[in-house]
Amino acid sequence: MKIYLKIWRQKNAEAKGSMVEYTLEGVESDMSFLEMLDVLNEELISKGEEPVEFDHDCREGICGTCSLMINGRPHGPDSRITVCQLHMRSFNDGDSIVIEPWRAKAFPVIKDLIVDRTAFDRIQQAGGYISVNTSGRPVDANAIPIEKDAADASFNAATCIGCGACVAACKNASAMLFTSAKVSQFALLPQGQVEAADRVLNMVRQMDLEGFGNCTNTGACEIECPKGISLENIARMNREYLAASVKG
Amino acid sequence: MSGLIKSSLARKVVMALSGLFLVIFLVLHVSINLASVISPDFFNEASHFMGYNPIVQYAMQPILIIGVIVHFVMGFVLEAQNRAARGISYVKYQGSANAPWVSRNMIYSGLVILAFLGLHFYDFWVHEMAYKYIEVNPEDPTRYYAETVEKFAPFWRTIIYVISFGLLGLHLWHGFQSSFQSMGVNNKFTPAIKTFTKVFAVVVPLAFAFIALYHHLNPITH
Numbered sequence: 001m002k003i004y005l006k007i008w009r010q011k012n013a014e015a016k017g018s019m020v021e022y023t024l025e026g027v028e029s030d031m032s033f034l035e036m037l038d039v040l041n042e043e044l045i046s047k048g049e050e051p052v053e054f055d056h057d058c059r060e061g062i063c064g065t066c067s068l069m070i071n072g073r074p075h076g077p078d079s080r081i082t083v084c085q086l087h088m089r090s091f092n093d094g095d096s097i098v099i100e101p102w103r104a105k106a107f108p109v110i111k112d113l114i115v116d117r118t119a120f121d122r123i124q125q126a127g128g129y130i131s132v133n134t135s136g137r138p139v140d141a142n143a144i145p146i147e148k149d150a151a152d153a154s155f156n157a158a159t160c161i162g163c164g165a166c167v168a169a170c171k172n173a174s175a176m177l178f179t180s181a182k183v184s185q186f187a188l189l190p191q192g193q194v195e196a197a198d199r200v201l202n203m204v205r206q207m208d209l210e211g212f213g214n215c216t217n218t219g220a221c222e223i224e225c226p227k228g229i230s231l232e233n234i235a236r237m238n239r240e241y242l243a244a245s246v247k248g
Numbered sequence: 249m250s251g252l253i254k255s256s257l258a259r260k261v262v263m264a265l266s267g268l269f270l271v272i273f274l275v276l277h278v279s280i281n282l283a284s285v286i287s288p289d290f291f292n293e294a295s296h297f298m299g300y301n302p303i304v305q306y307a308m309q310p311i312l313i314i315g316v317i318v319h320f321v322m323g324f325v326l327e328a329q330n331r332a333a334r335g336i337s338y339v340k341y342q343g344s345a346n347a348p349w350v351s352r353n354m355i356y357s358g359l360v361i362l363a364f365l366g367l368h369f370y371d372f373w374v375h376e377m378a379y380k381y382i383e384v385n386p387e388d389p390t391r392y393y394a395e396t397v398e399k400f401a402p403f404w405r406t407i408i409y410v411i412s413f414g415l416l417g418l419h420l421w422h423g424f425q426s427s428f429q430s431m432g433v434n435n436k437f438t439p440a441i442k443t444f445t446k447v448f449a450v451v452v453p454l455a456f457a458f459i460a461l462y463h464h465l466n467p468i469t470h
């Protein structure tokens with residue numbers, strides 16, 4: 001396959017970036033999208049040019065590191081996958097592919113296609129945890145009865161890998177799906193109740209401080225989320241937030 | 249509570265509550281308007297009541313005006329913040345791949361409705377204020393039907409009204425059901441809310457458009 005690439009190149013956080021065109025021949029349909037970029041980078045290195053910097057780690061869809069906007073969609077055209085799970089068989093010979101970094105004021109570009117997602121870490125640190133006392137008599141977590149529906153919903157929320165596709169897809173660059181998943185995974189469990197009110201207030205405040213946009217319920221985040229995190233989590237976060245605010 | 253004022257979630261709730269309030273107002277408005285087609289006498293009575301009842305005039309009308317202002321001012325604030333949150337625009341962005349057109353363009357349907365409200369206020373509210381408080385005319389409970397039908401005599405005004413009702417339908421199609429999500433309601437009733445929204449977003453604007461067209465096509469002949 002012959003592929004025409006348009007890739008965002010930016011030397012560093014301060015530099016002004018631009019789209020650069022590359023033509024790549026000999027692309028095989030069995031290659032993953034990241035392998036295709038590896039091939040491009042080998043070519044660039046052999047020519048003495050700077051390789052394209054992009055985030056990747058586990059390459060099996062569980063770490064949430066790969067973060068590319070491919071032809072205007074986070075993680076590319078297929079649903080419920082990350083970029084590392086996208087294969088070149090999803091494209092045709094002669095296709096043009098536009099590759100950009102996540103775009104959000106809260107996710108500044110570090111270099112080329114790599115963005116700084118530590119805003120998510122700070123939201124998590126603001127309340128995405130539970131305190132567990134390690135006394136001499138620890139209570140086995142499995143000894144606490146939890147309704148199966150609640151356990152399942154909590155686990156579904158916890159499958160969020162924090163990749164940032166929700167922010168990238170949202171026309172408002174809103175981080176509500178991420179934040180609500182991290183609120184929900186604890187809000188649904190008895191262990192999460194002790195810090196529930198502070199958690200939601202602090203995480204939402206941090207989310208706002210980071211400069212993410214407001215949710216307008218378009219549902220784009222839910223469609224593009226590689227883990228299928230549901231909008232129900234955003235509604236739950238809204239409920240938790242309003243209840244916590246009124247209680248004071 | 250102080251954090252609530254600055255919060256993105258609270259702003260969304262304000263948007264949702266003011267929107268739902270305006271939805272309730274629309275039901276009242278379309279009901280009285282329908283009377284102009286069915287019974288001109290009842291329409292005159294209802295309009296006169298709305299125009300001269302002190303509770304309607306000095307309590308409900310200011311609340312309605314505040315509701316409209318809050319809704320569109322907050323809409324502009326949210327839109328400005330959301331645009332700023334993106335920072336640099338994408339070279340290629342497939343918004344239609346993951347979200348319906350109506351949900352992505354609430355600002356545009358809203359702007360058309362706001363512009364229409366300008367015309368609508370000029371047509372009816374300004375006229376009414378002038379009649380009552382500037383020209384200081386006596387009460388006339390029989391004038392409303394004829395005045396309303398007269399307004400829809402020009403084709404241009406009728407067509408602007410009908411187009412605006414179309415945009416109102418699009419705005420409601422997303423906004424009505426979305427307001428429940430903003431207030432934290434997403435449960436077993438959500439499918440019913442979404443179905444009701446679709447019916448409401450079609451029926452109410454269609455009724456408004458029908459009334460405008462009916463009066464345009466059935467002028468009072470003296």
